[in-house]
């Protein structure tokens with residue numbers, strides 16, 4: 001799988017659905033640096049002690065996780081890409097597979113459809129390494145002082161224990177002198193089974209053909225520029241339908257094997273800039289997940305989502321966070337409880353080494 005804002009964003013609800021044991025000790029603080037010469041922001045976390053993960057297939061809650069670590073975004077501008085490097089106390093590169101996931105949440109902005117907190121970006125264990133960049137004509141608008149947070153989960157299944165591991169997130173910002181300025185784009189996330197609680201979106205798939213749908217109205221108009229999907233096994237496709245006309249607007253088909261395992265889900269480019277699939281504020285749309293379960297058994301804990309980048313017609317109309325909203329509150333509580341395991345993550349001192357090599 002490629003390192004992808006879109007693909008990795010889609011993992012977030014799976015993680016949110018994982019069980020939440022008590023909080024571990026606070027990890028060491030993040031280091032935030034601004035590299036003005038290269039229009040980059042560097043966020044470094046560590047040192048973390050990463051023990052060998054216990055052998056428990058499918059049990060995410062038993063891996064070493066960190067709670068949400070907050071920081072203030074340091075500059076104004078447009079985010080146009082990122083990469084993540086892992087390294088040890090000597091600056092030697094560590095395998096990306098050690099990081100099960102790392103998610104950046106924006107405490108200053110809500111999501112497109114849901115009143116939950118924006119998930120700005122993420123990577124997962126199966127992600128490719130290297131740079132992810134969007135075209136220079138678009139970018140995610142960021143402001144100095146925006147409250148962000150990072151949470152990560154380590155997964156060391158090959159051993160030995162790593163006494164001091166660091167991750168470094170490099171955020172690529174648009175050159176401030178770029179004209180015209182980038183078009184504002186924001187992550188868009190749609191789920192077929194979110195009703196009132198952001199952490200309860202899973203459902204069961206009986207044998208045979210199965211469809212599940214969720215209707216919504218966007219709070220503001222704009223264009224979807226690119227989409228992909230997230231489907232658990234037995235998933236066939238996810239599609240966005242105009243609820244009034246019944247017309248399918250965009251559909252993403254999973255590549256499956258004969259047993260219904262989802263092998264991959266392509267990315268669909270709807271536009272390079274500006275145009276794309278227009279969504280109208282207040283209009284009814286339906287997200288449909290289609291499943292085909294070839295076995296005789298119910299498949300439990302399924303998910304179906306569409307994720308993408310959305311360019312609002314007028315970013316100033318982006319709805320504000322509503323602290324009184326119950327859905328927002330549930331998301332926040334789940335986030336702040338995130339990252340807990342037993343006390344396996346321990347800060348081992350100050351000082352941040354420099355990665356020895358970069359691609």
Ligand SMILES: [Cu+2]
Pocket residue numbers: 010011013014230231232303
């Ligand atoms: Cu999932």
